[in-house]
Amino acid sequence: MATTEAYESTDRTTAEKTTAEYLTAALDGRWHEVRERARADLTNDPDFAPHYTPDLAEARNKTLAQMRKLAGRGYAADGFATEHGGTGDTGAAVTSIEMLAMSDLSLMVKAGVQWGLFGGAIENLGTARHHEQYVRPTIDLDLLGCFAMTETGHGSDVQELETTATYDPETREFVIHSPTPSSRKDYIGGAAEHARTAAVFAQLVTGGQSHGVHCFVVPIRDEDGNDLPGVSTSDCGYKGGLPGVDNGRILFDRVRIPRENLLNRYGDVSEDGEYSSPIESTGRRFFTMVGTLVRGRVTVGGSAGAAARVALSIATRYALQRRQFQAPGDAEETLLMDYLMHQKRLLPLIARSYALGFAQNELVSALHDLQAAGDDVDPTDQRELEGRAAGLKAATTWHATRAIQEAREACGGAGYMAENRLTALKADTDVFTTFEGDNHVLTQLVAKELLTSYAEEVREMGPSDWMRFAATTVSDVVKKRTAAQQILQTILDTRQDNEEDGSLFNRGTQMSMFEDREEYLISTAARRLQGAQKREDSAFDAFNFVQDHVLHAARAHIDRVVLEAFVAGIDSCTDEAACELLSDLCDLYALSVIEEDKAWFMSHRHLSVERSKAVLRGINERCRTLRPHAATLVAGLGVPEALLGSAMLDGPGTDAVRDTLLDR
């Protein structure tokens, strides 16, 4: 099915590098070496070849075996601080888990749950006693954990979780309890079978008073895998995809755990039951805790992006070998990729994959630097990071859903066969728009940050409440560029607003269109919010009245951040031919975004009738320019040959494509 040759690193001397390799290097970014190592690891070991294993028991065993192999190689150490037994390279940790998505999404999710979420909770919410006891066995898989946050009744609004952890000073224990059916922990990865211990989020109650949601380490199974007394786990069974992840449910019936099992970095209870915390506000405390877990969200976005790259690589390579319908006068039938429609289906999605990839790199870099800074983090930077993580997670997972769907359809009946991999990519990633924060809720979170000038007090409020605090003057964050300041300003100064077609290919023009849209949407959203509050009788009605406008503003913000990252990414590319391709891809990305919101640009007179037609012409033009480079562009996405895992690509024509790809 896939080539079995050993993975050959693309790190050659400059003279030997292909354009595709330069593209990959640019798109790989700061953790290029980590990505190269992962490509080699996943390619050279047949145990990590993409597989289709629909049976739950088989898939779960396979995933766990893969995890043990990774653990044996010390794969997880990057995610933990040196003093806790890791290497403290957050960027590498996030990047390695993302790369697993190219092999198998169940593996990526399972690794993300064990090391990112469970391990992350221990690492970030715990203190020395927890680090000593749990970090090493978590890395080595001697301790299999799960992350028990979501409940049947509460997923998006986790502040309202119902599970209680009531302190009993008599025995110096917390009593973990599920008081209602809706308080059952649900969809928890690992809870069905493998996890022995859970990081349980519950309302901490002591002396009859609740102090909000905290996290507790709760053993749930014995050595043999039987539920411990008071714990009832059950299996979620089949899902849309991710068969290798054993999602399950947990009910607690007054389960007692030692006081020390509270992860007490942000809140503690003394032996006699007195609560203390360095953060006074319950809401702020909660969001600080959740904020430290932002890594999970970053990883999910990155992994969705990786899956989209695999799908687009498969569909594009198929379109470069599959012919259908003969044009008059031609000896052969026409390649799918030669149809303009087919180019328009795939190339803009490839462009967006690049765009989001560059943005993801900047996010991971910011996350890494922030975590390296330890306790010296500026809270504003932390919140900005969380906002960007939320926005990019939404953008990238939506992109993945769309790109994989299009890739599947673009391969026709062959695309529907499991052996060609696209259907599993679609099924496995489908939940990514939902978990680690529902995309609509996350987009709203972005809007909240934009509209409230980061006022601390709004952070703990529900959606219809915080809107009341939207300030007349909008947060400075709008103006703040996320990528290389100076380049961006230089480019912006070259904007051309004339009516000629070519002006839309001007990067400064594109950037200013993105910026103007964002500013206009945010400021008008703020005004409408205030107006609505005066008119409508309830805060909820006011919120509802402008909800779509507010979400639109947030999406415009994310688009701008992504475009800026693309521009900075081009600047970082060291090869002229590769730069030129990236520049054309960037045009295609920018024009596609404008095209999708073209009615808005026209309605608000940011685009004249004449110019509006030039947008579509520009997209067609760039598709034609990029068509001859299609193989190079997907090779640049950095999915190794062996990880495509698509049977049809071994059909006739594959060799020709492979030759193109390897053409130096």
Added chain:
Amino acid sequence: MATTEAYESTDRTTAEKTTAEYLTAALDGRWHEVRERARADLTNDPDFAPHYTPDLAEARNKTLAQMRKLAGRGYAADGFATEHGGTGDTGAAVTSIEMLAMSDLSLMVKAGVQWGLFGGAIENLGTARHHEQYVRPTIDLDLLGCFAMTETGHGSDVQELETTATYDPETREFVIHSPTPSSRKDYIGGAAEHARTAAVFAQLVTGGQSHGVHCFVVPIRDEDGNDLPGVSTSDCGYKGGLPGVDNGRILFDRVRIPRENLLNRYGDVSEDGEYSSPIESTGRRFFTMVGTLVRGRVTVGGSAGAAARVALSIATRYALQRRQFQAPGDAEETLLMDYLMHQKRLLPLIARSYALGFAQNELVSALHDLQAAGDDVDPTDQRELEGRAAGLKAATTWHATRAIQEAREACGGAGYMAENRLTALKADTDVFTTFEGDNHVLTQLVAKELLTSYAEEVREMGPSDWMRFAATTVSDVVKKRTAAQQILQTILDTRQDNEEDGSLFNRGTQMSMFEDREEYLISTAARRLQGAQKREDSAFDAFNFVQDHVLHAARAHIDRVVLEAFVAGIDSCTDEAACELLSDLCDLYALSVIEEDKAWFMSHRHLSVERSKAVLRGINERCRTLRPHAATLVAGLGVPEALLGSAMLDGPGTDAVRDTLLDR
């Protein structure tokens, strides 16, 4: 999981009917009784309850067992002429198969293959000797057939199939042969396991001359299921969905069949090898044959629509029980359905489901009448029917993909659990956009009909060839309304083109906007085609240059046909309250279509800047108007309680929804 009470017919006396029941009756259309019988059958027999059976062997057995049960009830007789042993009610046949989609899509596809495609080939391409021999056992399942058209190398361009059927006058046999790997029959439902006989499409060769694609009855397996000599079948294995359908591949190594096995209605070979046909042109003959098989395409569109209704019913009912986030001052958390965004995610899709449902009804009705007319069919009517079938199949299957995806996401994590059914609906229907004609190719077919004034000679041409024939004056078909002429003209006369918000709710205005767009796009496409031919050097380049414009024109045409059907559907509704809801839904449909193509309307000055903003306001307004009726609207979609098959709908809140639904 589902209610176990017997299905209660909604056919009560007028005084007792609920608004939802009036909606269902209107949407059910001419075969309302067939639908009611199917609802009762599928609800009252637990063997037809929706199920999740991922294992291939189990799923295939279950589906076959269900088929046998249906056959035992004479389920398939409607699809065959009275003189062949059926009842000759084509509309009922299509409608019953469509209704199976509400229970299980594998069953629908398997039934569609056996009775619609295989049976349809026998019925429509065969003559008396075939009808006598095969129709009865096909109905009774004593003969299990498959429809072997698609090959590994050719799916969309079936005129270029490679399988050969060479006549040998010595033995008076045809020799069926697969000369190349790409000529292998592929993805064939039934070929992996159950089918004993195949309707094989192959190039008929006699006396060294090819006469194009014809259909042959070829036995492929013996009684015990072993491949017959020269036949090699294999199993496609797992697919994205449809586990109950045993798709497979067939290779023929010089398999001999009697001369009489040629389905010889449109072309025959005499004993000594002379070819004869009532249709001289090879291409026209081929399209005439394929045209008689249009029923399959109609059924696929209808079934996709049925699956979308199930998904939207589930997601809407979930949104009416699920609460998340508490608004300040409210005692309870807010219902998902009360968020404007959530309304905008689901209600326009519900509106589109109604719209496409009405259009599908008209299509089935036209198909029925045409088939009833037998050989007296006006070829223009036949081609118009084929064009509409192609367009609606594309529109409805794309709608299903989108609606089911949105429904899944709108249910969050719960939506990802197999027990809640949405993921299987998505996986099973995903191939509908591809099979029975790839949607892009079908949309192109619509354009072809529109642009070439139905010139007979262009019918057999490939896409880049026929464009040369595009006439300066566009086909009259554009002007021809598809539904109740008179009502439409009356309504059209009331159009209001003023700038007031309300004017966009005027049906005449909406209709004329749809019509104007279609006319403009078609006439400009024709002009551009001609211009492109003068400028570009090859027909293919000319075609490629305007491909997106041409597809846009076809989509605009389909949108108009659908809107007209909706208008006629409202007219046929006999209850005032139901009419009012339908009218609001129709506004939502029309405005959603305009919103999605708003930039075009503005670019071409069919919508002013001021008015353009009113479109969005109108959509929000209609969402708010329809919100209180959400339960009624989905009840109107006509999916019986027992066929929802979604575990989460038995959760808290379901009873309240059920009460609302039954509120008379």
